Amino acid sequence: MAETHYDLIIIGGGPAGLTAGMYASRARLNTVLVEKVATGGQILITDWIENYPGFPEGISGPDLSDKMLEQARQFDLQFEYGEVEKVELEGAVKSITIGDKVLTAKAVIITTGASPRSLHVGEEKFHGKGVSYCATCDGPFYKDKTVVAVGGGDTAVQESLYLTKFAKKVHLVHRRDQLRAAKILQERALANDKIDMVWDSVVTGMDGLFGVENVTVKNVKTNEETKIAAAGCFIWIGILPNTDFLGNALEMDEWNFIKADANMATSIPGVFAAGDVRSTPLRQIATAVGDSAIAAISAEHYIEGH
Ligand SMILES: Cc1cc2nc3c(=O)[nH]c(=O)nc-3n(C[C@H](O)[C@H](O)[C@H](O)COP(=O)(O)OP(=O)(O)OC[C@H]3O[C@@H](n4cnc5c(N)ncnc54)[C@H](O)[C@@H]3O)c2cc1C
Structure with a gap:
């Protein structure tokens, strides 16, 4: 029977x-990891990862997630599934609430990551009916169809390239006149006949009877609006x-990412934060795992000292 009091809650x-x-x-800390959906986080919705060291041929997100889980399990990490809804982080004993269950610990590491940003143009009613944030999950539904993708960073470009395996055309809408993505991804996208760049444009709406049929884009320089006939709209805008x-339990930055120092210590002693949820200049798998190794060692030192 798992204890409900731990050294560490993640x-x-x-x-x-x-x-x-x-x-x-x-490190033999009695540790429980609490997850609300499924272990793996955002990499579960990532088709292909080619910038995580150790996998020169690249690796799929779900495969990397399986390997990370298998490795974590080798050392008797315990798991609880459910959404953490409430926390009491001050004082020597921290507590968290999942439904009607309360778990306590000497220290807590917060690694709750991030979720995709919405466009706020009424796309909510098309969730599951043409609007998606995950090419890996939904790309195969768009075989030989036209889709719109939105964004200009690494994720938008990498995932648009993946969509070209299925879709006959991907209109990639970006609000600037050049991409932000890594140069190698830009080169691949610009050389791909199936990708049509829609520069200087934003999505202002979408319509359709039973699902997405048209996506409206506005050129931000001319204010001209155009309807693109498309069966899907993939959104990757941050x-x-x-x-x-x-x-308000912890100090956050202006976007509500948690402020933590070089030891991943937050504004409350015994509470650490790492990965995408932390205020940091780069949000990648390599930085998430590096920061969380530091967070675990910092938590260990904190627990030893208390
Ligand atoms: C489509 C896509 C492609 C990407 N491609 C790459 C790439 O090629 N290379 C790369 O390095 N990075 C890539 N990234 C970024 C990378 O996935 C993230 O940087 C990384 O997953 C961050 O890990 P994390 O553990 O901090 O957060 P997350 O992966 O977001 O995991 C957070 C976890 O916390 C859980 N959680 C949240 N709230 C609660 C709660 N209240 N209670 C319990 N559990 C909770 C979530 O369910 C989730 O499982 C990509 C991201 C996306 C979306």
């Missing part, structure tokens, strides 16, 4: 949480931190 089971869990349980459940 909230969130993406790459950051699984890494912190592996380090902490290997992320929002999963920090609502924390209320």
Whole structure:
């Protein structure tokens, strides 16, 4: 029977949480990782990863997630599934609430990551009916169809390239006249006949009877609006931190990412944050796992000292 009092609670089971869990349980801390959906986090919706060291041929997101989970499990990391809705982080004993269950611990690491940002142009009613944030999950539904993709960063370009395996055309809408993505991804996208760049444009709406049929885009320089006939709209315009459940418990930056120092220590002693949920200049798997290794060691030192 698992205890409900632990040395350490880790909230969130993406790459950051699984890494912190592996380090902490290997250090023989009695550790539980709490995950609300499924371990793996955002990499579960990532088709192909080619910038995580150790996999020169690249690796699929779900495969990398399986490997991280398997490695974390080797050292007796414990798991609880459910959404953390409430936290009490001040004082020597921290507590978190999942439904009617309360877990307590000497220290907490928050690795709740981030979720995709919405366009706020009425796309909510087309969720599951043409609007998607995940090419890996939904790309195959668009075989020989035309789709719109939105964004200009690494994720938007990499995932648009993946969509070209299925779709006959991908109109990639970007609000500037050049992409932000890594140069190698830009080169691939611009050389791909199936990708049509819609520069200087934003999506202003979408319509359709039973699902997406048209996506309206506005050129921000001319204000001209055009309807693109498309069966799907994939949105990759950035992320929002999963920090609502924390209320005002911790110091955050202006976008509500958690402020943590070089040891991943937050504004409350014994509470650490790592990965995409942290205020940081780069949000990638490599940075998430690096930061969470530091967070686990910092938590270990904190627990030893208390
Ligand atoms: C489509 C896509 C493609 C990407 N491609 C790459 C790439 O090629 N290379 C790369 O390095 N990075 C890539 N990234 C970014 C990378 O996936 C993230 O940087 C990384 O997953 C961050 O890990 P994390 O553990 O901090 O957060 P996440 O992966 O977001 O995991 C957070 C976890 O916490 C859980 N959680 C949230 N709130 C709660 C709660 N209240 N209670 C319990 N659990 C909770 C979530 O369910 C989730 O499982 C990509 C991201 C996306 C979306």
